[in-house]
Amino acid sequence: MATTPVATSVFETLESEVRSYCRGWPTVFESARGCHLHDEDGHAYLDFFAGAGSLNYGHNNPVLKRALLDYLERDGVTHGLDTHTVAKREFLETFQRTILAPRGLDHKVMFPGPTGTNAVEAALKLARKVKGREAIVSFTNAFHGMSLGSLAVTGNAFKRAGAGVPLVHGTPMPFDNYLDGKVEDFLWFERLLRDPGSGLNRPAAVIVETVQGEGGINVARAEWLRALAELCRRWDMLLIVDDVQMGCGRTGAFFSFEEAGIVPDVVVLSKSISGYGLPMALTLFRPELDVWEPGEHNGTFRGNNPAFVTATAALETYWADGGTEEQTLARGRQVEEALREIVAEHRRRGAEYRGRGLAWGLTFTDRGHAARICSRAFELGLLVETSGPESEVVKLLPPLTATPEELDEGLRVLARAVDETV
Known part of the structure; x- marks a missing residue:
C-alpha cells in the first residue's frame, strides 16, 4: 500500500526529538475503530499493536464509548482527586464482584497516578515501607517503567541510561530460561540469599512480569513462577507481579499469573x-x-472518573463470565498456527516464535530483520512493533476483540512482509 509523504513540519519543528512510534509509522492518523486506524489521506491500517496493550477491547469500543458519552452528557465528575464519587464506587463494586471475589482475592485497591510506572513506584515504596528494607530484586530483560524507581528494576541499558543518575537498590536475577536451561532455577539467587558474604542486601521484594513484553515476549513457565513464589515465602520477600501489559486478559485469564x-x-x-x-x-x-x-503516596490525577466509567463497562461487558478468556485462548491458537507456518518456511533464517494468549513474538538469527519486517508491514497496512533489548523481536498485540477474519488478514500481511524482507 502506497503512502503519501506526511505533512510533518509542525511535529518535526515543535515536538521533541524524544518521539518514537511516529518514526516507524510516518503518517498522520485521524480516526480509529476496533482493529482499524485511518490516516488523514484515507489509508487504512490493521492495528496489531493496540496502544502497546492499552486497547485490549479495540479503538473506540462502542459499548465503552456509549457509557463514557452518557456520563459526560449528564455532567458526571471528571476530576475528583481521591474524593468519593459515584463513578469510583461503581468501579470498585464491579471490580470486586467480577474480578476479585471469583478468584478468591481480598486485595485492597489503591489508585496511584494513572500510569503503569506510577503504580510500580507505589508498589516498590510500599514493599520497602512494610519490610523496612531497601533492596528489590528484578529480572534480566525486565521493563517496569521510565521513572527512576521503575528504571532501577528495568533491564534495558538504553532506557536505564536516560536516567542520568545512578539507579540503586535494584538487583537483577536471571529470568526463566535466560541461561538456556543449563542452570537449576534460582540456584544463583538462593545461593546469594544464603551466603552472608555475597554482598546482596536482604531484598524487600521481588518484581516480575510473567511474560516480558518490552523485553522480547519472554514467557515464564508456570512451574518457574510457582518456585519463585515459594522462594519469596521462604525468604520473607514480597512478590510483586507487574501485570501492566499482560493483565486485563492479554494472556487469556484476567490476571496473567492465574495459570500458575x-x-x-x-x-x-x-x-x-x-x-x-x-x-x-x-x-x-x-x-x-x-x-x-x-x-503518603498521592497524585492530582489518581481519580480519573471517566476511566472508572469505561473500566466498569469493560468489566461488565467482557468479564461477567468466562467468554473473553475462552475467546482469547482460541484466537491465540489461531495466531500460533500462523506463526508456526511462517517459522517453518524460514527455518534456515533461524526463525522462532513464542508467546501466550494474544501476546506473541517472532525472531530471526539476523536481529535486524524485525525492524525491517515492521517497516514493510506498515507499508502493507499493518501496525506491529519491535521489542527486546536490541529491537530484535516482532511483537504482536492484537486487540482481544479482533475477529478471526481480522486476525487472518493481519497474519497474511505479516507473512508477506516476512517473505519480502527475509
Whole structure:
C-alpha cells in the first residue's frame, strides 16, 4: 500500500526529538475503530499493536464509548482527586464482584497516578515501607517503567541510561530460561540469599512480569513462577507481579499469573484496565500490607472518573463470565498456527516464535530483520512493533476483540512482509 509523504513540519519543528512510534509509522492518523486506524489521506491500517496493550477491547469500543458519552452528557465528575464519587464506587463494586471475589482475592485497591510506572513506584515504596528494607530484586530483560524507581528494576541499558543518575537498590536475577536451561532455577539467587558474604542486601521484594513484553515476549513457565513464589515465602520477600501489559486478559485469564496458581502479595495494573485507552492504574495488595499514612503516596490525577466509567463497562461487558478468556485462548491458537507456518518456511533464517494468549513474538538469527519486517508491514497496512533489548523481536498485540477474519488478514500481511524482507 502506497503512502503519501506526511505533512510533518509542525511535529518535526515543535515536538521533541524524544518521539518514537511516529518514526516507524510516518503518517498522520485521524480516526480509529476496533482493529482499524485511518490516516488523514484515507489509508487504512490493521492495528496489531493496540496502544502497546492499552486497547485490549479495540479503538473506540462502542459499548465503552456509549457509557463514557452518557456520563459526560449528564455532567458526571471528571476530576475528583481521591474524593468519593459515584463513578469510583461503581468501579470498585464491579471490580470486586467480577474480578476479585471469583478468584478468591481480598486485595485492597489503591489508585496511584494513572500510569503503569506510577503504580510500580507505589508498589516498590510500599514493599520497602512494610519490610523496612531497601533492596528489590528484578529480572534480566525486565521493563517496569521510565521513572527512576521503575528504571532501577528495568533491564534495558538504553532506557536505564536516560536516567542520568545512578539507579540503586535494584538487583537483577536471571529470568526463566535466560541461561538456556543449563542452570537449576534460582540456584544463583538462593545461593546469594544464603551466603552472608555475597554482598546482596536482604531484598524487600521481588518484581516480575510473567511474560516480558518490552523485553522480547519472554514467557515464564508456570512451574518457574510457582518456585519463585515459594522462594519469596521462604525468604520473607514480597512478590510483586507487574501485570501492566499482560493483565486485563492479554494472556487469556484476567490476571496473567492465574495459570500458575499463585497469589502475589502485590499486583500492578494499568494500560487496559480503563478499557478505552484512558489513563488509569491500580496497585493491589494484601490487606495486611495496607500500612500507608493518608496522602503518603498521592497524585492530582489518581481519580480519573471517566476511566472508572469505561473500566466498569469493560468489566461488565467482557468479564461477567468466562467468554473473553475462552475467546482469547482460541484466537491465540489461531495466531500460533500462523506463526508456526511462517517459522517453518524460514527455518534456515533461524526463525522462532513464542508467546501466550494474544501476546506473541517472532525472531530471526539476523536481529535486524524485525525492524525491517515492521517497516514493510506498515507499508502493507499493518501496525506491529519491535521489542527486546536490541529491537530484535516482532511483537504482536492484537486487540482481544479482533475477529478471526481480522486476525487472518493481519497474519497474511505479516507473512508477506516476512517473505519480502527475509
